[in-house]
Amino acid sequence: MSAPETTDDGFPTLRCLAPDGTPVGDVEVGLDEEGLRALLRWMILARRLDRECMALQRQGELTVYPPFEGQEAAQVGSAAALGPRDMVFPSFRELAAAIVRGVDAVEYLQYHRGTWHGGPYDPLATGFAPICVPVATQLVHAVGWALGAKLDGSDACALAYFGDGAASEGDFHEAANLAAVFRAPVILFCQNNGWAISVPSRAQFAAPIAARAPGYGMPGVRVDGNDVLAVYRATRQAVERARAGDGPSLIEALTYRIGPHTTADDPTRYRDEAEVERWRALDPIVRYRRFLEAVGVADAGFAAACEAEAEAWVGTVRAELVALGAPPASEVFDHVFAEPPATLRRQREEALGGA
Amino acid sequence: MSAPETTDDGFPTLRCLAPDGTPVGDVEVGLDEEGLRALLRWMILARRLDRECMALQRQGELTVYPPFEGQEAAQVGSAAALGPRDMVFPSFRELAAAIVRGVDAVEYLQYHRGTWHGGPYDPLATGFAPICVPVATQLVHAVGWALGAKLDGSDACALAYFGDGAASEGDFHEAANLAAVFRAPVILFCQNNGWAISVPSRAQFAAPIAARAPGYGMPGVRVDGNDVLAVYRATRQAVERARAGDGPSLIEALTYRIGPHTTADDPTRYRDEAEVERWRALDPIVRYRRFLEAVGVADAGFAAACEAEAEAWVGTVRAELVALGAPPASEVFDHVFAEPPATLRRQREEALGGA
Amino acid sequence: MPEITMVGALNAALRDALDEDPRVLVFGEDVGELGGVFRVTQGLQAAFGRDRVFDTPISESGIAGMCVGLAMAGWRPVAEMQFDGFSYPALDQVISHVAKYRERTRGRVGMPVTIRIPSFGGIRGKEHHGESPETYYVHTAGLKVVAPADPLDAYRLLRLAIADPDPVIVLEPKSRYWSKAEGELTTEGPGIGRARVLRDGSACALISYGAMVARCLEAAEALEAEGVPCAVVDLRSLSPLDVATLGEVVRSTGRAVVVHEAPLTLGLGAEVVARVVEEAFDHLEAPIRRVTGWDVPYPPASLEQVYLPSVERIARAVREVVAY
Amino acid sequence: MPEITMVGALNAALRDALDEDPRVLVFGEDVGELGGVFRVTQGLQAAFGRDRVFDTPISESGIAGMCVGLAMAGWRPVAEMQFDGFSYPALDQVISHVAKYRERTRGRVGMPVTIRIPSFGGIRGKEHHGESPETYYVHTAGLKVVAPADPLDAYRLLRLAIADPDPVIVLEPKSRYWSKAEGELTTEGPGIGRARVLRDGSACALISYGAMVARCLEAAEALEAEGVPCAVVDLRSLSPLDVATLGEVVRSTGRAVVVHEAPLTLGLGAEVVARVVEEAFDHLEAPIRRVTGWDVPYPPASLEQVYLPSVERIARAVREVVAY
Numbered sequence A, B: 001m002s003a004p005e006t007t008d009d010g011f012p013t014l015r016c017l018a019p020d021g022t023p024v025g026d027v028e029v030g031l032d033e034e035g036l037r038a039l040l041r042w043m044i045l046a047r048r049l050d051r052e053c054m055a056l057q058r059q060g061e062l063t064v065y066p067p068f069e070g071q072e073a074a075q076v077g078s079a080a081a082l083g084p085r086d087m088v089f090p091s092f093r094e095l096a097a098a099i100v101r102g103v104d105a106v107e108y109l110q111y112h113r114g115t116w117h118g119g120p121y122d123p124l125a126t127g128f129a130p131i132c133v134p135v136a137t138q139l140v141h142a143v144g145w146a147l148g149a150k151l152d153g154s155d156a157c158a159l160a161y162f163g164d165g166a167a168s169e170g171d172f173h174e175a176a177n178l179a180a181v182f183r184a185p186v187i188l189f190c191q192n193n194g195w196a197i198s199v200p201s202r203a204q205f206a207a208p209i210a211a212r213a214p215g216y217g218m219p220g221v222r223v224d225g226n227d228v229l230a231v232y233r234a235t236r237q238a239v240e241r242a243r244a245g246d247g248p249s250l251i252e253a254l255t256y257r258i259g260p261h262t263t264a265d266d267p268t269r270y271r272d273e274a275e276v277e278r279w280r281a282l283d284p285i286v287r288y289r290r291f292l293e294a295v296g297v298a299d300a301g302f303a304a305a306c307e308a309e310a311e312a313w314v315g316t317v318r319a320e321l322v323a324l325g326a327p328p329a330s331e332v333f334d335h336v337f338a339e340p341p342a343t344l345r346r347q348r349e350e351a352l353g354g355a
Numbered sequence C, D: 001m002p003e004i005t006m007v008g009a010l011n012a013a014l015r016d017a018l019d020e021d022p023r024v025l026v027f028g029e030d031v032g033e034l035g036g037v038f039r040v041t042q043g044l045q046a047a048f049g050r051d052r053v054f055d056t057p058i059s060e061s062g063i064a065g066m067c068v069g070l071a072m073a074g075w076r077p078v079a080e081m082q083f084d085g086f087s088y089p090a091l092d093q094v095i096s097h098v099a100k101y102r103e104r105t106r107g108r109v110g111m112p113v114t115i116r117i118p119s120f121g122g123i124r125g126k127e128h129h130g131e132s133p134e135t136y137y138v139h140t141a142g143l144k145v146v147a148p149a150d151p152l153d154a155y156r157l158l159r160l161a162i163a164d165p166d167p168v169i170v171l172e173p174k175s176r177y178w179s180k181a182e183g184e185l186t187t188e189g190p191g192i193g194r195a196r197v198l199r200d201g202s203a204c205a206l207i208s209y210g211a212m213v214a215r216c217l218e219a220a221e222a223l224e225a226e227g228v229p230c231a232v233v234d235l236r237s238l239s240p241l242d243v244a245t246l247g248e249v250v251r252s253t254g255r256a257v258v259v260h261e262a263p264l265t266l267g268l269g270a271e272v273v274a275r276v277v278e279e280a281f282d283h284l285e286a287p288i289r290r291v292t293g294w295d296v297p298y299p300p301a302s303l304e305q306v307y308l309p310s311v312e313r314i315a316r317a318v319r320e321v322v323a324y
């Protein structure tokens, strides 16, 4: 099976496993067998939930949903490389990473249910910042947080996700440059899934995103984003660098969005089914499962058990989610300020009566 | 004489002349003798005017003035490489480039006299866009203009000046990326003069600015900015590339601001006189004049004639400038819209009476 | 005459502008192949080619900044910001350059720039998809700002914006994109700077724009039935404001309620009140009420109707003003 | 007690805040070694070290965005934007994040962020150096906005801003930086959200903030001599507005003139008028006049006094209002 076409530019792409699961690089990434199995389990749970969300949206239980199918390895591999005191700054498609971080799926999905904003879960307790929709804006937040951790003398680091599309924003640049200047312990993790809504990578930039790193004075790695081991390894390295005080890193994970941009999108308007099929064949879960089974770390029963677990889990998630009512109207007023000023209290009263 | 310390990072720096004027690279840059002499003349005129402006400011005839002494080669060498239909997008320190473009000095200096805004001269007739103070914002204007020229099938190109400080802005990135994606005929010309007001280059970025170019998929050249021939050659190459339809280029000219950031600044608060002295010894005019005299293209009489011309010229400029009165109050209202709306007409009347 | 949606009317406006003036360019995020996330630019790239209708990378500041350069090069750029909340990264270019360039160059370099922004709430969108950014633009001297309320006016205002020698921000009410109207698409009729009185009524003037015009008309209908005849004014042109019409209408009603989705404080309603006080003070029989969004970030989908002015809130305000 | 300039008072406020709270950080362009282009941060890096007081690259969006991350990490960032006109690149971060973060996280992540912006005109500055950006911030729900008029209140407001659990934009009137006052530097006294009545007077209320307060006091002096005693209200807190005090004062004078440097349309005066109409309608004896900058880009140095409200323009408006 040939490598994804986007890599035909001479820039090296780190890979541990071939698309059929055969090792093509060093597969010792520093995880024990349980750790290795956990990656597969998370990917299976994530995909199952992602598909459930698509169904939930069709059934009117979510407003709009941005699926991540195809990107499980990129998210799980990177998030798994972090420690509990690290902080993730997601964009809006990182539900798989959220699961790895232990974010409660029902709390998270309130966002897509339209019952609350970016951070319905507790960002500080989970180490997972609020969902962030204005692309690339979260990158400077991550740099600020990382600088804060560094000033605290902590060895925690921040990891910020962004898309290939987000990489064109000014905030990407300011974040990368500030991170380099302050040697902030931050990992700028790009999921290059080939598309920014309808705009393909080639219409967004003229060089690999990872190739930008030297211009900032930081290491830049391109990695096969459908190879969970490669993603884990690259992220791990960046994390260690950050903890050692050596500053930021840029990682570009080449992957693909198998589904639509969001449930409101119709990708057949702008891309070929053939391209999707080519990437479907590069499925990150199949690849990794074959590897684990080949090296005897997991047997078929393990995957089956994960799938059963996923099935039961999404059932609970669905049940809890659809049981959620609308939040009380007072929520509109109660979180704007620590202490609402008189003018706002008056508006609250006008809106809610005495409530 | 040793090279400027900022170049001790392994990144190559294009140079034609050693600081003492001896050729160290190919000095055939495609200029005939007259063209070669013109570069010296412009530098001499520019420096004389710059010093006159410092005096004018001290005498209260200008509000605040940003001197460019030390940067004559960077500006003259680059501006001289352009044709009449090309468009320059300056920042705020490019008076030397303006002179090369034929911008009337008195019109230009109205800006610093406080009698008008960014473009007191005619930007379209002179091919010199308005002075632009919000750093890096002019870079995207240049990309837009260049794209417009390309769509017109013209072979004109745009050259945008920016400083080392401006390179940290998001707009730098958006401009570079958009230029690369659209293959816009634009040259992003950075005068790295070592300082952004009080902040030295090393506190602004962690890699050479020219090293950013590959990350955008465009050529990046670092050039000795005090070597007018090297600057001319690098710019000429970028111009030819642009005219040939090969898209944008990034040039970083290493130079130094000998004077204060502006007349309101006191550089002794943040930098050593020793550093200034080191750069004074790398004077771009002395270097080039030695070269021209050594190869017999100009004799001492030529420089003397240029100096005499400069003296007379700045006298006229001064006389015309100090004779300028304040513009009429109506100017405040008359250029906001092509056709002032009723609400603004009413304000005009209130302010000016029937005037 | 067939019915047309607002999206259809806007699409026709772009098409006709591209057709009539070879210097018009249309660009933005996803406006090409996809035809825009709301389909406003659908089919334009196929019809006019990739040079005149094209996608940009996600660079709003760059998009606005390129407008400046393209205008200098003699083009007439029509840029789309994908959503209200994503127009903010372009604010610096808009405030510092697009709005000031003509002034700065003493009129030598005009900015015939149109920036289209799908705006306002009411579509159960996520955060940043329901913003009412008009104050940022209306307060910025050097810009014109329009917001159509119906398909035919959307066609007219967008055509006029593109033809205007100065920069015009076009705030398109997303929640009315699929509303329909019947009639001729034409640029004839009220220009930029003129309001429209959509309904006469002596008891109170309802002053609004964008999607809230429909709610005001609905409220007026209900109030009429109660014996409270209301005039309804569609501002259309948020900058410049049609102060003359505002004054005239309120001098006749003596009472007014301003309605908009933007938060109360320094929402456009504040300026309307100030102007009405200046124009019609002696005729005012009650304080002018503002029925607006609250001073809070735009809420999530399930709470947006708590935020948006409802027909009931509008009607209640009118009743209070009339009873004053 | 020695006299202190506003720059000195602001410097003392930062110094005391850094001293009392180890989580306070001060950063921005040229605030370190140089001590800021206006010397407001002078000596702070030497006193508190490069970790707590530091220069940033020229990245206003990044500066505001880093505030978000630093606040999440438990710090209390105090950022400087070098000039009003250079605060615009940060608007997206301020509007989309700084203002909304507490709301978005249901109060779990507060934003104790202070953004200082040397503001307004009157210093014969170049373009982009005389902007009055308050409308952009005041209209943005989730922010507080203050603008001191004198050194002692500058100390108080900056200290209160830094101590506030929510984001506060501090607009420092550049043209008053070197004005002096005598008195104790203290945080006691009116908090954020409270206006101050600086002068009583029954004929008309002059309502202003920032550098224009001094001109209002001057005008009041002149008008007093003419037998027209004016109250002068210094708003101080532009958001939230002290609506109660506004209502109270204008109920007593029945007449008001609002003065600010920002352009007229949707300048803060519009909101003041709207509030006064809501609070004091029955007491109003004349339309409220706004004496403001014109709806034009801030003009060059030699024309700025055509733009800025003059004592004469203020006095004339008062006379007209009183004669109404």
Ligand SMILES: Cc1ncc(C[n+]2csc(CCOP(=O)(O)OP(=O)(O)O)c2C)c(N)n1
Pocket (backbone or CB within 6 Å): A093, A133, A134, A135, A162, A163, A164, A165, A166, A167, A193, A195, A196, A197, A257, A261, C029, C058, C082, C086, C089
């Ligand atoms: C500042 C900003 N501009 C525009 C948008 C609208 N938008 C939402 S997603 C998207 C494409 C993002 O592409 P990419 O960064 O590659 O992420 P992906 O959707 O592929 O995960 C766009 C343009 C936005 N969210 N933010």
Ligand SMILES: Cc1ncc(C[n+]2csc(CCOP(=O)(O)OP(=O)(O)O)c2C)c(N)n1
Pocket (backbone or CB within 6 Å): B093, B133, B134, B135, B162, B163, B164, B165, B166, B167, B193, B195, B196, B197, B257, B261, D029, D058, D082, D086, D089
């Ligand atoms: C967007 C913006 N932020 C801040 C400023 C204030 N400022 C004026 S010049 C300057 C330093 C610019 O440094 P550099 O780009 O290296 O140009 P140089 O002054 O060295 O020519 C700064 C911060 C500005 N003009 N624009």
Ligand SMILES: [Mg+2]
Pocket (backbone or CB within 6 Å): A163, A164, A165, A191, A192, A193, A194, A195, A196, A197
């Ligand atoms: Mg993508």
Ligand SMILES: [Mg+2]
Pocket (backbone or CB within 6 Å): B163, B164, B165, B191, B192, B193, B194, B195, B196, B197
């Ligand atoms: Mg510099």
